[in-house]
Amino acid sequence: MAAGSRAGSRFGQYELRRLLGVGGMGEVYEAYDTVRDRVVAVKLLDVELARQPSYVERFRRESRTAAKLQEPHVIPVHDWGEVDGVLYIDMRLVKGRDLKAYLREEGPLTAEQAVTVVEQIASALDAAHESGLVHRDIKPANILLTGDLFAYLVDFGIAHTESDAQLTQTGSAIGSFAYMAPERFEHSASVSPSADIYALACVLYESLTGLPPFLVEGNLATIRAHMLTPPPRPSVRTGVPVGFDQVVAIGMAKEPSRRYASAGQLARAARAALQRAAQEPARTI
Numbered sequence: 103m104a105a106g107s108r109a110g111s112r113f114g115q116y117e118l119r120r121l122l123g124v125g126g127m128g129e130v131y132e133a134y135d136t137v138r139d140r141v142v143a144v145k146l147l148d149v150e151l152a153r154q155p156s157y158v159e160r161f162r163r164e165s166r167t168a169a170k171l172q173e174p175h176v177i178p179v180h181d182w183g184e185v186d187g188v189l190y191i192d193m194r195l196v197k198g199r200d201l202k203a204y205l206r207e208e209g210p211l212t213a214e215q216a217v218t219v220v221e222q223i224a225s226a227l228d229a230a231h232e233s234g235l236v237h238r239d240i241k242p243a244n245i246l247l248t249g250d251l252f253a254y255l256v257d258f259g260i261a262h263t264e265s266d267a268q269l270t271q272t273g274s275a276i277g278s279f280a281y282m283a284p285e286r287f288e289h290s291a292s293v294s295p296s297a298d299i300y301a302l303a304c305v306l307y308e309s310l311t312g313l314p315p316f317l318v319e320g321n322l323a324t325i326r327a328h329m330l331t332p333p334p335r336p337s338v339r340t341g342v343p344v345g346f347d348q349v350v351a352i353g354m355a356k357e358p359s360r361r362y363a364s365a366g367q368l369a370r371a372a373r374a375a376l377q378r379a380a381q382e383p384a385r386t387i
Contacts, residue, residue, distance in 0.1 A: 114185035116144050147189040161189055173229040175222045177254050201242035205312055216309035217372045222253040224365035231295040238293055240301035241281045279321050280314040284329045284356050296358035299365050303353025310336040345375030
């Protein structure tokens, strides 16, 4: 089925109005809920995933958990279920553009803006981690910004099946490799909150520089860079305080145990680096 082909059609109680976005896991539509008389965002999951019992069970379990999250930087989940074999999630419709589009169109954020965005996403992640959810797909495209840079983290807890190794093999995670922690590429490794913290450090780097951490050709080279290449220094971009180098280095440490213990800890370290830079005397020639 072609992307967006459901626009203008009926899906259960929803009238699908227009396509909002497409990803490896499905499509998101602006939709009118005919039962509750409101406009929402409805994500339709890929039909192939719905054929995997383990995925369906995980989808239901984690959708329930995500719906209970009371965190201002998580888009509220209204409902979830299945219509004619298609899994769906009903979410609040938020007008904005994702961080990926923002960086492409506006260029890198200022250090203050970057820290503010990371603090908001860290708050969402800490709430999720405390509830037992690991996002697994932290990246600029999954961070939605409103006009005043209020940030939402989207696609909570439903991005992947139980086997991340399988997803990597089938190519379902392509597009996320730029932000994946080294342990994500090990077949036997379980995914912990530390992988989200690594990815958030990658997002911090990209917010400051406008570029993903490792600019290499192809997925294999990207995987190799995450596993073997030292974390890059954001201060190579003029105007980025050198203190952010250590924040990124710790956040992107190869060993999970060497990273920050929480997303909030990473955000506080970034704020401290910003404050130290502000207190430093201006350099003179």
